[in-house]
Amino acid sequence: MDDVNRAYQILGVTPTMSLEEIEAVYDELLEKYEHLADDNMYYKEKIAEWTDAFDCIIDHRIDITEHPSYQNHSDQRWLSSLVVVKLVFIVIIACIVIKQIGWLEIPNQSVSNGSSIYELSNNFELSLSKFSEFTDWDWGYYEDGDQWTIILAIEVSKADEEGALINAYNFRLEEDCPTTLITKDIYSDEELNQVHYLGGYSELVPLNQKFGVVFNVAAFEQGEERILYYYYPDGSKHEVGRLIFDVLNNKEDQGIFI
Numbered sequence: 001m002d003d004v005n006r007a008y009q010i011l012g013v014t015p016t017m018s019l020e021e022i023e024a025v026y027d028e029l030l031e032k033y034e035h036l037a038d039d040n041m042y043y044k045e046k047i048a049e050w051t052d053a054f055d056c057i058i059d060h061r062i063d064i065t066e067h068p069s070y071q072n073h074s075d076q077r078w079l080s081s082l083v084v085v086k087l088v089f090i091v092i093i094a095c096i097v098i099k100q101i102g103w104l105e106i107p108n109q110s111v112s113n114g115s116s117i118y119e120l121s122n123n124f125e126l127s128l129s130k131f132s133e134f135t136d137w138d139w140g141y142y143e144d145g146d147q148w149t150i151i152l153a154i155e156v157s158k159a160d161e162e163g164a165l166i167n168a169y170n171f172r173l174e175e176d177c178p179t180t181l182i183t184k185d186i187y188s189d190e191e192l193n194q195v196h197y198l199g200g201y202s203e204l205v206p207l208n209q210k211f212g213v214v215f216n217v218a219a220f221e222q223g224e225e226r227i228l229y230y231y232y233p234d235g236s237k238h239e240v241g242r243l244i245f246d247v248l249n250n251k252e253d254q255g256i257f258i
Contacts, residue, residue, distance in 0.1 A: 004060045007053035009167065009202045012118040012233035019061055025118070026054045033235045046235055115160045120204065122232045124164035128241035129155035129210050131192055140192045143219065150215045151192055152228065154240060156205050163206040168198035168213055172229045173243070176217045220245035 008015055011029075013022045029050050037044040131140060131153045140151040150173065156164045171178045180200045197212040198205075205211055220226070228240040 002056070004056055006201070007056035008117070009121065009165075010049055010053040010233060011057070012121045013057075014117045019058070022054070022057060026050060029235060042231070043235065046231075115162055117165060118233075120160055120162060120165040121202070122234045122236070123160060124156060124166075125158035125238065126154050126164075126166075126230055126240045127157040128228065128243075129153045131194060131210075140189060146219050148217055148219050150217055150243075152213050152215070152243075153195055153210055154213060155210050156207050159205075159207045161207070163204045163209070165202050166198065166205050166211075166230075167202040168200070170231045170233075171213050171240075172231065173215045173217060174226045176215050178213045178215050180214070182214055222246070 011022065011025055013025050017025075030047065033043050034047060037047050131151075142149040152173075156166075168178050168180055180198070182197055192212070195210045195212045197214065203211075217226075223244070223246055225242055225244045227242050230238045230240050232238065
């Protein structure tokens with residue numbers, strides 16, 4: 001992993017946190033979910049993702065050329081403490097000097113109401129919504145043989161007043177992952193484009209705001225139900241809603257319902 005900003009989002013931490021604080025979050029995630037990895041492929045992948053993210057942060061915080069053995073940080077965490085102490089000492093001296101000449105501005109380490117990135121990324125709820133209140137169907141979908149494109153309208157139903165920090169890649173429609181590639185066919189439908197589509201990075205979505213997520217999936221069978229999940233960065237799972245492919249009011253029209 002080369003994107004350090006993405007690494008912070010995956011662990012649910014912030015660049016203003018110390019290495020000890022970040023490592024504590026990482027260790028807590030391992031302690032809480034490592035025992036589930038043997039029987040659950042999702043947690044096995046999440047642990048690998050957390051480890052890659054932690055390694056990425058370490059690589060950007062410490063000069064690896066000076067400490068090549070630090071990549072094996074699980075066995076040499078005392079080295080991290082030593083480097084951090086040196087960095088803290090340098091920062092303290094620098095702050096004292098800067099303060100003396102009136103240049104010091106304390107950075108805001110959280111959003112305006114005091115919520116951290118970790119809290120915004122994990123403490124919210126989502127629900128399925130409609131693109132328009134005047135349509136019969138709850139979802140947009142396009143059939144292409146055995147592959148369908150499903151366009152889901154989702155609403156932030158519970159969140160901090162600052163909103164919810166949401167990443168499209170954390171959604172799962174059963175085992176299927178979303179795609180951020182939106183086709184021209186989807187763009188051609190004005191009703192579906194009344195909502196904002198999440199891209200490839202985490203976005204802060206306000207409470208009660210609608211947004212869209214796109215899936216390319218195998219075709220639904222008649223009466224089939226699939227569950228949409230959202231996986232928080234801390235490893236917990238939230239059921240957003242259920243999609244059922246069925247007939248509308250015993251007519252020939254078919255569509256996807258909540």
